[in-house]
Amino acid sequence: MAMDSRLVEELANQLRRKRLSLLEGVAGSQRAARALIEERGSEIEENAQKHRIAGLVSCLNDRDQKMIEEIDVTLKRIDEGTYGQCASCEDEIGSERIRALPTATLCIDCATAREKRQRSISVNRSSEWLITIDSEHYDRS
Numbered sequence: 001m002a003m004d005s006r007l008v009e010e011l012a013n014q015l016r017r018k019r020l021s022l023l024e025g026v027a028g029s030q031r032a033a034r035a036l037i038e039e040r041g042s043e044i045e046e047n048a049q050k051h052r053i054a055g056l057v058s059c060l061n062d063r064d065q066k067m068i069e070e071i072d073v074t075l076k077r078i079d080e081g082t083y084g085q086c087a088s089c090e091d092e093i094g095s096e097r098i099r100a101l102p103t104a105t106l107c108i109d110c111a112t113a114r115e116k117r118q119r120s121i122s123v124n125r126s127s128e129w130l131i132t133i134d135s136e137h138y139d140r141s
């Protein structure tokens with residue numbers, strides 16, 4: 001069953017606004033960092049320090065950029081008409097979950113299962129585990 005088109009439209013608009021403000025934020029902090037480096041260019045003789053500032057900014061931006069990517073994927077899914085459908089089991093994600101987490105690509109069951117699996121990977125790093133997970137992954141695709 002397709003998602004409520006009004007809800008999809010509303011969420012799409014929300015995501016587009018969010019994307020725009022994230023992009024502005026990323027560009028803004030890059031400008032600020034550049035200005036800081038230029039302004040203090042004579043003071044900051046050491047390249048290491050310039051790198052540290054640049055690194056700090058890119059670290060902050062990484063999170064935002066990842067969020068922008070998630071939004072892009074979601075907007076693409078809206079365009080393709082697959083929005084609201086679980087990327088793994090193709091069940092409906094459910095409007096409640098979508099409303100709470102508009103960029104969700106998995107239904108709650110698949111998301112929980114994946115989380116559990118990821119936790120097992122970090123707890124149990126034996127190669128046997130990784131092989132099991134790998135073959136599972138290939139079966140599905």
Ligand SMILES: [Zn+2]
Nearest residue numbers: 086089107110
């Ligand atoms: Zn699912």
